[in-house]
Amino acid sequence: MKKFWVLPLFVAMFFLGRAAGYVVQYVETASSHLVETENWGLGFGKEGTQPTGNATSDELGKYNAHYVGDDSKKVIYLTFDCGFENGNTEPILDALKNHDAPATFFVVGHFLESAPDIVKRMVEEGHTVGNHTFHHPDMTQISDMDSFQKEMEDVSALFKEITGEELAMYYRPPQGKYSKENLQMAKELGYHTFFWSLAYVDWYQDNQPTKEEAFDKLIGRIHPGAIVLLHSTSRTNGEILDELLTKWEEMGYEFRPLSDFTQ
Numbered sequence: 336m337k338k339f340w341v342l343p344l345f346v347a348m349f350f351l352g353r354a355a356g357y358v359v360q361y362v363e364t365a366s367s368h369l370v371e372t373e374n375w376g377l378g379f380g381k382e383g384t385q386p387t388g389n390a391t392s393d394e395l396g397k398y399n400a401h402y403v404g405d406d407s408k409k410v411i412y413l414t415f416d417c418g419f420e421n422g423n424t425e426p427i428l429d430a431l432k433n434h435d436a437p438a439t440f441f442v443v444g445h446f447l448e449s450a451p452d453i454v455k456r457m458v459e460e461g462h463t464v465g466n467h468t469f470h471h472p473d474m475t476q477i478s479d480m481d482s483f484q485k486e487m488e489d490v491s492a493l494f495k496e497i498t499g500e501e502l503a504m505y506y507r508p509p510q511g512k513y514s515k516e517n518l519q520m521a522k523e524l525g526y527h528t529f530f531w532s533l534a535y536v537d538w539y540q541d542n543q544p545t546k547e548e549a550f551d552k553l554i555g556r557i558h559p560g561a562i563v564l565l566h567s568t569s570r571t572n573g574e575i576l577d578e579l580l581t582k583w584e585e586m587g588y589e590f591r592p593l594s595d596f597t598q
Contacts, residue, residue, distance in 0.1 A: 375388065377532065401529055402530035403561065411589070413590055414441065414507070415427065417446040420567075423570055437463070440567065441529075443469060454494070474486070490502065505529055532558065535553060540568065
């Protein structure tokens with residue numbers, strides 16, 4: 336089994352990437368040409384309505400990519416990004432089990448190496464595990480298929496070693512950074528790419544949102560067809576998820592798996 340870097344270094348890099356924000360960035364290459372790379376971003380309108388994204392669903396669909404579902408159905412798709420394990424994933428799993436709610440967990444290599452029993456529990460309880468790349472790099476800086484494929488295949492191989500199952504062909508770009516070339520490479524490898532239509536700032540370990548702040552964003556901005564991104568490292572998410580799912584259910588929402596997008 337391959338070794339990963341020291342956890343503190345990984346955590347620092349993970350959060351630095353997240354803190355970059357959701358804006359358009361331009362990266363100057365060695366040849367001095369400007370290459371546009373997008374960070375996934377959203378614009379919200381009236382409460383209860385779907386947000387707009389950097390790209391439309393039709394544009395993303397050309398690459399088997401998605402960020403939101405049917406706006407006529409009160410359905411929520413729960414997804415969690417798993418960069419490392421710090422004791423909050425199991426409370427999240429407990430809440431999901433209590434509501435019989437399916438979720439997709441996008442994992443990196445470190446999570447697989449350090450928390451294999453939790454990964455097994457995800458599978459045993461009927462959840463889906465997707466690919467968040469092995470090292471969580473800025474994938475827009477990877478221009479060749481071999482390197483892109485290795486980031487993906489190292490996750491799927493280790494997942495199969497741990498669980499005996501095949502990894503779902505679902506991909507979430509680290510930091511939400513993407514390019515048309517990356518989306519095309521993921522498509523060629525057989526992946527569906529999943530962005531999100533609802534998230535909030537839940538990843539700073541020393542500055543966790545309060546319950547009130549979390550509910551303000553997650554209840555106030557929920558909408559039909561929402562793909563919700565939460566982080567499994569968030570203490571707040573572990574503490575509020577059971578009540579949050581109850582509130583969404585009281586609003587008439589049901590929870591569905593991402594397979595709705597691939598059938």
